[in-house]
Amino acid sequence: MPGANPPGRGIDRRGLLQGAAVLGGLAAAGPTGATAATRPAMLAPTPPMGWNSWNSFATTITEPQALETAAIQARELLPFGYDIFTIDIQWYEPEANSYTYNAKPVPTMDGHGRLLPAPNRFPSATNGKGFGPIAAKVHALGMRFGVHLMRGIPRLAVERNLPILGANGIRAADIADTTSTCPWNPDMYGVDMRKPGAQAYYDSVFALLASWGVDFVKMDDMSRPYDAHAPEIEAAAKAIRATGRPILLSLSPGETPVPRAAHVAQHAQMWRISDDFWDDWKMLEAQFTRLENWSPYARPGAWPDADMLPLGRLALGQRDTKFTPDEQRTLMTLWSIARSPLIMGGDLRHLDAPTRALLTNREVLAVNQASSENRPWFVADDRRVWTARAAKGGHYVALFNTGDKPGEAAFDLRLLGLSGKVQVRDLWAGKDEGVSPIRLARTLPPHGAGLYRVTAA
Numbered sequence: 001m002p003g004a005n006p007p008g009r010g011i012d013r014r015g016l017l018q019g020a021a022v023l024g025g026l027a028a029a030g031p032t033g034a035t036a037a038t039r040p041a042m043l044a045p046t047p048p049m050g051w052n053s054w055n056s057f058a059t060t061i062t063e064p065q066a067l068e069t070a071a072i073q074a075r076e077l078l079p080f081g082y083d084i085f086t087i088d089i090q091w092y093e094p095e096a097n098s099y100t101y102n103a104k105p106v107p108t109m110d111g112h113g114r115l116l117p118a119p120n121r122f123p124s125a126t127n128g129k130g131f132g133p134i135a136a137k138v139h140a141l142g143m144r145f146g147v148h149l150m151r152g153i154p155r156l157a158v159e160r161n162l163p164i165l166g167a168n169g170i171r172a173a174d175i176a177d178t179t180s181t182c183p184w185n186p187d188m189y190g191v192d193m194r195k196p197g198a199q200a201y202y203d204s205v206f207a208l209l210a211s212w213g214v215d216f217v218k219m220d221d222m223s224r225p226y227d228a229h230a231p232e233i234e235a236a237a238k239a240i241r242a243t244g245r246p247i248l249l250s251l252s253p254g255e256t257p258v259p260r261a262a263h264v265a266q267h268a269q270m271w272r273i274s275d276d277f278w279d280d281w282k283m284l285e286a287q288f289t290r291l292e293n294w295s296p297y298a299r300p301g302a303w304p305d306a307d308m309l310p311l312g313r314l315a316l317g318q319r320d321t322k323f324t325p326d327e328q329r330t331l332m333t334l335w336s337i338a339r340s341p342l343i344m345g346g347d348l349r350h351l352d353a354p355t356r357a358l359l360t361n362r363e364v365l366a367v368n369q370a371s372s373e374n375r376p377w378f379v380a381d382d383r384r385v386w387t388a389r390a391a392k393g394g395h396y397v398a399l400f401n402t403g404d405k406p407g408e409a410a411f412d413l414r415l416l417g418l419s420g421k422v423q424v425r426d427l428w429a430g431k432d433e434g435v436s437p438i439r440l441a442r443t444l445p446p447h448g449a450g451l452y453r454v455t456a457a
Contacts, residue, residue: 043248044269045300046369048341050084050146051077052218055278055310055345056317058099059090063122067137072348074141080360081369082344084216084248085138086146087131089185094118098316105187106156112165113157113172113201114208115149135213146216146248147209151232152180152188153201165204170197180228182221193231202232202239210243217249223256223264223272230263237267250305250341258293265302270341277307279314279322281447284331285402288384291338292376298339305341306334312346312355321346325354326448329428330400332358333449336368337386337398363427364451367396377411385411394455396427401444410441413454421457426450 051073053061061069070085090096092107092115108116117125124133135145157172164170175198180190191198209217219236222229233251240247254272256264264271273290277283287306294304311321311328323331335342344359371388379385382403388396395416399409413422424436428451435457442450 041246042301043246044303047303047339048084048216048248048250048270048343049082049369050086050144050216050342051082051344051348052086052088052146052308054088054148055308055314056312056347057088058316059088059093059096059101060098060316061087061091061121063124063134066122066134069348070138070141070143072351074143076348076351076356077344077359078142080362080365082342082359083142084144084146084343086148086216086218086343087134088148088218089150089220091115091117091122091131091147093187094120096121101185101187103186107154107187109154109157109162110208111162112204113153113160113162114165114205115154130208131212131214135215139213144215145213146218147214148218148220149205149209150182150185150188151219151221151229152176152182152190154187155189158189164197164201167197167200170195170200172201175201185221188221190229191232191235193235199235199238202235203242206236206239206243206247210245210247215245215247217247218252219249220252222251223254226257226260226264230260233264233267252305253307254305255290256304258297261294261297265297265299269301270303270305273304273306277310279310281323281327284323284327284334284447288334288376288400288402291334291340295338295375298374303339303341306338308343308345309335309359310345311358312344312348312352313350314346317347317350324447326445328355328358330402330447330449332361332364333398333428333451334386334400336364337371337374337388337396337451339368339371339374342368361428361430363425363430363453366391367427367451371396377415379409379411382407383409385409387411387416390453394453397440397452397454399440399442399444399450399452401446401448404446406443406445406448408441408443409450410439413438413440416454418454418456422454423457425453427453 108118117131119126138145153176158176161171161173175191175195177190177192249268251268251271254274256271273294298304313320370391374388377385384400386398390396401407401409421435424433426433
């Protein structure tokens with residue numbers, strides 16, 4: 001996530017994942033003659049779901065806060081599929097305290113320049129245990145454990161010229177590209193992948209994460225500028241494969257350029273399509289166009305990511321989301337019909353009933369997890385429509401009013417091959433509306449949305 005301050009700053013997936021795993025196995029088939037036993041399972045056959053600490057804790061989360069939050073997630077959200085728990089940026093920084101960064105950081109590292117959890121914030125990490133104890137507790141709750149990682153090698157490791165593990169005497173200064181720096185975070189230098197020992201460094205980093213039991217890595221300062229960082233994207237993916245552990249790779253921040261869709265899908269399971277997304281209507285409105293542009297490229301194992309869900313309590317507990325209830329429904333409807341990953345960002349310790357209901361509508365989550373042929377349709381200014389095919393038959397239709405006044409949004413269902421009258425079910429209300437004309441039309445509030453399942457009558 002960029003370093004600027006923030007603006008002002010369900011579904012039981014077991015059955016779905018069984019089906020998705022079959023699809024994933026087919027998609028991941030190797031050379032002719034490879035058997036199911038020898039083919040690697042697809043990572044992220046459905047859009048990843050989970051929680052991330054950035055929107056609510058910034059750089060400050062501690063071990064007690066993390067474990068408390070993980071327990072709440074397991075109780076309240078895991079039954080609906082939110083199974084990834086991620087500690088975001090600066091977990092290695094002893095003095096992290098807000099959405100800003102120390103100008104001259106002193107990160108916690110080992111003798112090979114690999115970042116370690118700051119022991120004053122994560123006491124169980126002492127004596128070389130790293131995030132292993134926390135990961136084990138998260139796994140015991142039935143969830144996967146994720147961490148944030150900046151691109152590159154710590155500047156302090158270069159200053160100290162620490163030896164690279166497994167690189168035959170090569171040191172940090174030998175592989176660092178001191179001209180490649182993140183514009184908003186001062187922690188790291190880029191790694192020059194042309195240099196001997198460069199891949200060994202990334203291999204050592206991901207080997208350490210794998211030894212802790214990490215299942216998900218959100219790797220930052222990667223997607224912009226994309227071409228400049230592509231060698232390190234490839235290096236991270238290669239290092240993950242070398243661990244033998246099925247670690248999901250999420251690239252951040254965007255915008256990832258659409259012309260690089262094939263490359264990014266080859267190396268990561270999800271990637272950001274925008275800069276940091278916060279609870280601001282203009283930001284939400286802009287995500288429509290980005291998701292429309294990326295819609296042809298979303299597929300099992302490769303998910304364009306519209307970023308986390310800034311819902312509930314945010315920004316170090318200073319405020320609740322600025323989105324109105326209608327805008328919150330629009331957010332969840334758009335992320336679901338476009339099949340963006342669903343990563344909750346709000347403070348789960350303050351999870352209120354309306355936010356929980358928004359996150360755990362099983363019929364809406366099924367759109368995100370089990371629909372296909374998802375596509376946008378242009379209708380008119382201030383109106384957006386998306387459709388998808390439902391897994392159990394019929395079609396999903398999402399209607400949006402992005403204007404500032406109430407108005408009708410409509411869609412001709414004949415474009416989906418339907419004719420005559422249809423049966424309509426309102427997914428947000430959870431009720432059948434009965435027989436409807438072939439023109440599906442609803443009056444929506446400003447910045448509002450509706451989500452429906454339609455079947456032949």
